[in-house]
Amino acid sequence: MSAWQHVALMQQADTLSAQESNLVNSLAISHIPVQQLQSCGFRFILRYEKQGLTLYSTHADAPGGLCVDFASRDLQRRRKESLKAQNLGKALGLKSLRYPVILDATAGLGTDSFLFSAAGCQVVMLERNPLVHALLADGLDRAANTDGVLRDITERMRLQQEDFLHARLDTDAFDVVYLDPMFPAKKKSAKSGKGMFLLQQLVADSADEIMMLQRAMQLARKRVVVKRAKLSPTIGELRPDISFIGSSNRFDVYLS
Numbered sequence: 127m128s129a130w131q132h133v134a135l136m137q138q139a140d141t142l143s144a145q146e147s148n149l150v151n152s153l154a155i156s157h158i159p160v161q162q163l164q165s166c167g168f169r170f171i172l173r174y175e176k177q178g179l180t181l182y183s184t185h186a187d188a189p190g191g192l193c194v195d196f197a198s199r200d201l202q203r204r205r206k207e208s209l210k211a212q213n214l215g216k217a218l219g220l221k222s223l224r225y226p227v228i229l230d231a232t233a234g235l236g237t238d239s240f241l242f243s244a245a246g247c248q249v250v251m252l253e254r255n256p257l258v259h260a261l262l263a264d265g266l267d268r269a270a271n272t273d274g275v276l277r278d279i280t281e282r283m284r285l286q287q288e289d290f291l292h293a294r295l296d297t298d299a300f301d302v303v304y305l306d307p308m309f310p311a312k313k314k315s316a317k318s319g320k321g322m323f324l325l326q327q328l329v330a331d332s333a334d335e336i337m338m339l340q341r342a343m344q345l346a347r348k349r350v351v352v353k354r355a356k357l358s359p360t361i362g363e364l365r366p367d368i369s370f371i372g373s374s375n376r377f378d379v380y381l382s
């Protein structure tokens with residue numbers, strides 16, 4: 127049984143709201159009243175809170191809840207920094223391609239896609255894990271209901287719940303395909319960061335990176351960018367044309 131099937135929604139009242147009911151049906155998960163939380167035995171709990179859909183782990187070492195919040199202070203600061211001047215922007219080729227159309231084939235919590243869109247790019251995001259997809263979709267919905275910059279940025283981000291290896295995609299639609307399939311080596315503690323800690327528990331690492339790179343190379347009109355940990359090996363035998371190496375990450379670029 128995969129991890130996301132150990133998930134339940136904690137309902138806010140005796141009966142489910144329409145929003146709760148939609149989620150329970152679309153994820154095919156159980157729902158429990160708050161009184162049963164201690165004895166429920168689920169590994170993850172979802173809950174609609176004031177700030178949005180929030181995921182908790184019931185693991186003893188777990189940090190607080192995880193919610194996709196594009197209005198967070200961290201993302202607001204990062205969206206104002208020039209992506210062009212950073213390794214990620216250089217790897218995407220923002221100087222020469224200007225506003226490439228990007229396929230983020232492994233969207234996760236949408237942080238990288240948000241930065242691409244904040245730099246003016248159109249982004250299509252694919253996420254295969256239904257729970258991660260639900261968290262991201264909720265974050266996008268809330269951002270779409272704000273005024274101003276945040277709404278403009280998320281209007282350029284389109285999310286699909288699909289596996290990149292099986293999705294029907296237009297072969298001429300994307301300048302850049304971006305892959306960030308792997309989490310860093312699994313850490314047992316919440317110190318690795320709230321988002322990472324919860325996602326490491328929830329999401330299986332991709333065992334099919336080589337096929338992902340091959341598919342990305344077939345689709346990208348200009349380039350494929352792969353995010354790796356600084357010292358990780360490249361995917362398969364194919365050598366990247368350029369690598370941009372930072373303090374903890376590396377971006378390998380394969381030109382089409």
Ligand SMILES: C[S@@+](CC[C@H](N)C(=O)[O-])C[C@H]1O[C@@H](n2cnc3c(N)ncnc32)[C@H](O)[C@@H]1O
Pocket residue numbers: 231232233234235236237238239252253254255258288289290291306307308309329332338
């Ligand atoms: C390291 S996370 C991506 C983090 C993301 N770059 C961000 O900024 O939040 C990897 C994500 O890719 C997803 N994933 C892995 N293989 C996939 C595939 N073949 N198709 C779609 N999503 C995939 C996983 O479910 C996981 O959520």
